[in-house]
Amino acid sequence: MLKIIGTRLNQGMRTTPWPKKPVTLAASYRGLPRLNxxxxxxIIGQCAEQCPQQAIDAAAKTIDLGRCVFCGDCAGDFVRFTNDFRLGCAARSDLITAGDLPDLASRAKEQWRKLFGRSLQIRQVSAGGCNACEADTNVLGTPFFDLSRFGIDFVASPRHADALHVTGPISKNMKSALLDTYAAMPEPKAVIAAGCCAISGGPFYGSEEIIGDLNSLIPVDLYIPGCPPHPMSTLHALVTFFKGRAER
Amino acid sequence: MADFLQIENGQALPLAAVPTIGLARFARLIRDFTQSGGAIVQFFAHQEQARPNCHRLYAVTRGSGLFALATEVDGDFPSLTLAAGAKFAMFEREIAEQYGIKPTGHPWLKPLRRHDRDYEYFTVKGEGVHEVGVGPVHAGIIEPGHFRFQCAGEEVLHLEIRLGYQHRGLERLFTTAPRGRLPIIAESIAGDTAIGHSLCFCQAIEAMAGIEVDAAASSARVIALELERLANHVGDLGALSGDVAFAPPAAYFGRIRGEFLNLLLLMSGNRFGKSLVRPGGVGQALGPMQFDAILEKIAELRPQLKQVCDLLFTAHTVTARFERAGLVNREIAERLGLVGPCARASGLEYDAREFFPSECYATLPGNVLGLTQGDVLSRALVRRDEIFHSLNLVETLAQAAADCQAAADWRACSPAPEHLVVTVNEGWRGEISHCLITDAAGRIARYKIKDPSFHNWMGLAMALRGQGISDFPLCNKSFNLSYCGFDL
Incomplete structure (x- = not known):
């Protein structure tokens, strides 16, 4: 018992002060890109041609964050990656950007904020992918991020869930299990596509074994880009979209 | 042994150099080799475009060295699982599923990853026997898989694990995707092993195209691989603690795991180290800014890890649950061909870092095994010992680290035509191996990926025999295997 108390004192309090205070991620983190x-x-043409994910449109001078894996291959005069983790968007078209994303808080449906603003229960389904998205979603339960202080929890049963959080490019082998889970949730239900795989198939696009676009199966309400999304991106998107908190 | 060709880890050789012998002799040699303690690194089929009716079977085995051997079959072939044992079972099911040629007499020939054919579960019948099915969608934030338990009361008589839900067609994608995307795909074979798998991929490309990696970049790659091991082992100890409801270490380990991920982020811009390893070296310049920060963080975390490990392993309520749970003895581990910490916890001493050192591992000290009785406690203690060993390795390398530059663009390189290369690295789950075969134009004709989980899932199934079903989460976490690494 004394050892437990001793360790507790030694380990201290580690929870991030966000959203009361802004948080700055390491400068090396590749977050929201700004295009010049x-x-x-x-140079723009070269970036577009070399992009392994074909995410850059040279004519429109935009990048598709739904396809981008934030690998940094294009970083230079045209694309500059900032350490801004606020990447969540409410529409697929918003993800095609030159670096200014719309204000997410203003995109949330009023009804949802009333229903889920104080308590949001999420069912997670991993549907293909590489498990990095799942791992960085799981850490929201660690003391640093401490998701439940916002009244948001991941739950075991779809019957208890208000929102469905999907990761992975939806392998053909997971399609029916995913649709069953969705069908088992009570209305109204929100759908979150997390990571570039769920949004566009990610690095696996072109494979015959995947669906590659969650929105083609069920209507998506919230997109969280990344490969995987940084836990702060997920935390920010969930809190902002469902609680309408001021962004930080 | 004379028939086998001894090969080096990461050495490209002409396809014609791999001895191709008759099927009967091939089967006999492989059987004798594996029955005298040899293990399988790779066993797969390849169909050359020019000869559609012929399948070449390649075997890469390991004993004191790595050995390659091939044979040709024009259809079904006698099962090596039947002749030589269970370590071939998964490999032969894979060959049958990928190429439609059957290992005749295989005792457990079922679909491996595909879900478009019938799958029959093994069932136990009798009074009081019942079946419990779990998955593919699990209660937590976990990858999908289906577990079918045959139980008598609380006791598990048999566990069958069906996977394939994460199948993305990766091996084919390596032969069809544009070259620039291949490193991204390699990092996404298993995201928690992004460094391990991308090392295997990059070493294969480097060997094929004769690309040199300088010592500074090689050392940075090893630092990254060890940080990946640290993050995952620390996370596993936390999860094990959580599974026996001892909350404090679960919380502390969970937070400390994040510190290691943040070090990878510092090196690469990504918490899983994606985009760090690239053919030719590393994806971006590294210098004192990264290495000093790593040293500082390790000095801070080492005493914390010591304290939390002490808290975990001296709690009697924890050791009482860990001890003798999920037992896999040395004989079974050897027979199934287990690898990595799970195998070492059962007393098998193999560690690819020592046996087939890649990068700069040959200059680094090995680890000494502690408790190896094959239970959850041993698997936890092996992880603890490896954590402190890895901390030492990272510290040694970071102290001596020199600045390294980003690797030059490799996309224009020309891989040797009609060559084969096998790469092996010790990832945190154990032996990862990739095999690349090029065609006459130097394009990738066959890409074979083997995650350590491919060997180890059967070990988990065996660990559950005779256990209470309520101990499944604990046993499962003590293996912590990859679904996507298996499913490909």
Whole structure:
């Protein structure tokens, strides 16, 4: 018992002060990219051509965060990755950007904020993918992020869930289990596509074994880009979209 | 042994150099080799485009070295699982599923990853015997898989694990996707092993195209692989603690795991180290900014880890649950061909870092095994010992680290035509191996991936025999296997 208390004192309090205080991630973290529309067209063309995910549109000078894996191959004069983790969007088209994402808090449905603003129960389904998204969703339960202080919890049964959080490119082998889970949830239900796999198939696009777009199966309400999304991106998106908190 | 070709880890050799012998002799040699303690690293089929009716079977085995051997079959072939034992079972099911050629006499020939064919579960019948099915969607935030328990009361008589839910068609994707995307795919074979798998991929490309990696980059890669091991082992100890409802260490380990992920983020911009390892070296320049921060963090975390490990392993309520739970003795571990910490916990001494050192591992000290009685406690203690060993390795390397530059663009490289390369690395779950075969134009004709979980899932199933079903989460976590690494 004394040992437990001793360790507790030694380990101290570790929870992030966010959202009361802003949090700055390491400068090396590749978050929201900002695009330079004054950049030389040849460089833009090269970035578009070299992008392993074909996420850059050279003519429109935009990047598709639903396809991007944030690998940094394009980082340079045209694309500059900032350490801004606020990446959540309410519409697929918002993810195609030059670096300014719309305010997520203003996109949430009023009805949902009333229903889920104080308590949000989420069912997670892993549908293909590489388990990095799942791992970085799981850490929201660790003391640092401490998701439940916002009244948000991941639950075991779809019957208890208000929202469905899907990761992975939806392998063909997971399609029916995913649809069954969705069908088992009571209305109204929100759907969250987390990670570039669930949004666009991610690195696996083109494979015959995947569906590659969650929105083609069930209507998606919230997109969280990343490969995987940083836990702060997920935390920010959930709190902002469902609780309408001021962004930080 | 004379028939086998001894090969080096990460050495490209002409396909024609791999001895191809008659099927009967192949089967006999492989059987004798594995029955005298040899293990299988790779066993797979390849169908050359020019000869659609012929399948070449490649076997890469390990004993004191790595050995390669091949044979050709034009259809079904006699099962090696039947002749030589269970360590072939998964490999032969994979061959049958991928190429439609059957290992005749295979005692457990069922679909491996595909779900578009019938699958019959083994059932136990009798009074009081009942069946429990779990998954594919589990209660927590976990990958999908289906577990079918045959129980008498609380006791598990048999557990069958059906996987394939995460199947993304990766091996084929390696032969069809544009070159620039391949490192991204390699990092997404299993995201928690992004460094391990991308090392195997990059070493294969480097061997094929004759790309040199300088010592500084090689050392940075090893630091990254050890940080990956640290993050996962620390996370596993926390999860084990959580599964016996001892909350404090679960919380502390969970937080400390994040500190290691943040070190990977510092090196690569990604918490899983994605985009860090690239053919030719590392994806971005590294210097004192990263290495000093790593040293500082390790100095801070080492006493914390000591304290939390002490809290966990001196709690009698914890050791009472860990001890003799999920027992896999040395004989069974050897027969199933288990690898990694789970195998070492059962007394098998194999560690690819020592046996087939890649990068700069040959210059680093090995680890000494502690308790190896094959239960949950041993699997936890092996992880604890490996954590402190890895901390030492990272510290040694980071102290001596030199600045390294980002690798040059490798996409224009020309891999040797009609060559084969096998790469082996000790990931945190155990032996990872990739095998790349090029065609006459130097394109990837066959890409074979083996995650350590491919060997170890059967070990988990065996560990559950005779256990209370309520101990499943604990046993499962003590193995912590990869679904996506298996499903590919």
């Amino acid at each position: 529309d004054q950049c030389d067209a040849a």
